[in-house]
Amino acid sequence: MIPSAERDMHRAYGTHRVSNARRAIAEASARIGCAFTVEDLHRSVTRILPGVGLATVYRAVAAMLGTGYIACVGTRCGKALYAVCEGGAHHHHLVCTSCGAVTPLPCSLEAQLATSARRAGYTLTSHEVTLYGTCNACSRGASPLER
Amino acid sequence: MIPSAERDMHRAYGTHRVSNARRAIAEASARIGCAFTVEDLHRSVTRILPGVGLATVYRAVAAMLGTGYIACVGTRCGKALYAVCEGGAHHHHLVCTSCGAVTPLPCSLEAQLATSARRAGYTLTSHEVTLYGTCNACSRGASPLER
């Protein structure tokens, strides 16, 4: 395992132990390149390392959510959708409703939202913003395989 | 049933039929005055009209989501949280994490978000914003019963 990959594992799991299963899970998350459900991730991991259990994927997802390596970006048919977060700065996600691509968007709303909340008599502690739209490739009518 | 209440029923259910159960469900949603789960709503409805089944509450919630009378404003312990929407204009919700109070906030971000999305190569179709904070009463340390 090359050092940069080890660094990725630390980003993904923090102080948790890193096993072969978790290595495969972090690698699969990064490879998918768009929003994924736990089921998608499990399928993808199984191709890298057969035999990894679904419960293990759920546990790894919980760990990666804890470190902020991935984030929940919505739901699809009642299943939670996750995406890998680039960098650590506060940001939101732009999700393509056609192909599932996810683009991080640095947050520039903090001051504005805090002011709106204050006017309404609230002290803002956090906010969630998710944008849905169509990415360039999908707008052009390209199928996911042509990209 | 007084006319204004009938108008509420139309707001809640649109062209759907209005039964006693649905009248009680819409009334209970309005009475709760903060974010509620389906279970909360069921408990509340049962006090107004005993015997209403949980499935009926789920069906009424689906109908009220369809008309925009209520909206999903997040989740709590894996259960969906709903709140009654005042008026019909596009708005977001400010949720008090202490008492569950929900305040609507007119949306003033549309142009800004569309621009951010366009810069990232997306055509924005929709967005979800939820703000979490502490309401005035909770900040003052008032317990929910003192209000």
Add this chain to the structure above:
DNA sequence: TCCTTAATGAGAACGATTATCACTTAGGAC
């Protein structure tokens, strides 16, 4: 190398939500 304990895989359990079905009733047509 040893030892502790976190991680694992399999499958059971859980729980929110949805579907089914026989029965009831809202509300339009007359």
Add this chain to the structure above:
DNA sequence: GTCCTAAGTGATAATCGTTCTCATTAAGGA
């Protein structure tokens, strides 16, 4: 007001995403 039909209802079973349990394995510090 009466009829009729389809939508709504309550009870309960089914579904399915997610979490828990438990015996076993293995990560990684001493």
